[in-house]
Amino acid sequence: MTIEDAIQSRRAIKAYDPDFQLSREEKDELLRLALHAPSAFNLQHVRLVEISDPALRAQIREVGWNQAQMTEASMLVVVCAKLDSWEADARRVWEGAPEQVQDYMAGAIDNYYRGKPQVQRDETMRSCGLLAQTLMLAARGKGLDSCPMDGFDFDAVAQLINLPANHVIGLMVAVGKRTLEPKPRVGKLPFDELVLRDRF
Numbered sequence: 001m002t003i004e005d006a007i008q009s010r011r012a013i014k015a016y017d018p019d020f021q022l023s024r025e026e027k028d029e030l031l032r033l034a035l036h037a038p039s040a041f042n043l044q045h046v047r048l049v050e051i052s053d054p055a056l057r058a059q060i061r062e063v064g065w066n067q068a069q070m071t072e073a074s075m076l077v078v079v080c081a082k083l084d085s086w087e088a089d090a091r092r093v094w095e096g097a098p099e100q101v102q103d104y105m106a107g108a109i110d111n112y113y114r115g116k117p118q119v120q121r122d123e124t125m126r127s128c129g130l131l132a133q134t135l136m137l138a139a140r141g142k143g144l145d146s147c148p149m150d151g152f153d154f155d156a157v158a159q160l161i162n163l164p165a166n167h168v169i170g171l172m173v174a175v176g177k178r179t180l181e182p183k184p185r186v187g188k189l190p191f192d193e194l195v196l197r198d199r200f
């Protein structure tokens with residue numbers, strides 16, 4: 001499948017074949033591909049919680065608007081991110097670069113995030129979004145379907161997955177094989193409303 005085909009044929013699929021199972025290796029391959037998503041300063045904020053325990057899936061569905069994707073899709077990933085990556089991992093993620101670059105990046109990262117909780121949080125959300133889309137396109141490229149989701153009780157899911165206090169949940173992504181075709185796309189806003197030239 002070409003990248004164009006993958007982008008155009010990706011839909012938010014709600015109905016999955018519960019008998020279709022990706023192997024652990026297949027899931028990990030998708031996750032590895034998704035981890036190629038970019039992150040600001042290479043901080044790699046994301047932490048991916050792949051939920052394979054059926055009982056936990058059922059609990060998540062209970063606090064997730066009873067969305068069938070949460071239990072029926074072969075793979076369910078809670079896309080989380082570490083809020084203090086900028087402080088905890090700034091050095092690690094530039095290991096291997098020339099010393100001068102490491103020092104420069106450490107300073108730049110500190111300057112960008114320190115004392116700016118909104119920036120710290122915004123960055124995690126950017127990283128989660130990019131990761132999720134990369135995962136969904138990787139899945140589509142293999143003929144699979146996916147659904148991004150934020151229709152759930154974030155605090156309840158955080159409790160269920162033991163989310164550490166310095167982490168946030170961005171969204172969830174379900175991946176599997178569709179059993180129903182999605183309805184045709186509707187309500188697409190006009191290109192010229194969404195795309196501006198030079199300025200608003």
Ligand SMILES: Cc1cc2nc3c(=O)[nH]c(=O)nc-3n(C[C@H](O)[C@H](O)[C@H](O)COP(=O)(O)O)c2cc1C
Pocket residue numbers: 010011012013014067147148149150151152171182185
């Ligand atoms: C951040 C985000 C959260 C979403 N949450 C849900 C959700 O909880 N359940 C669901 O069925 N679809 C969810 N969607 C899917 C959207 O409804 C869907 O992407 C949109 O209607 C456009 O349809 P398409 O992706 O098939 O083109 C979500 C999408 C995004 C980007």
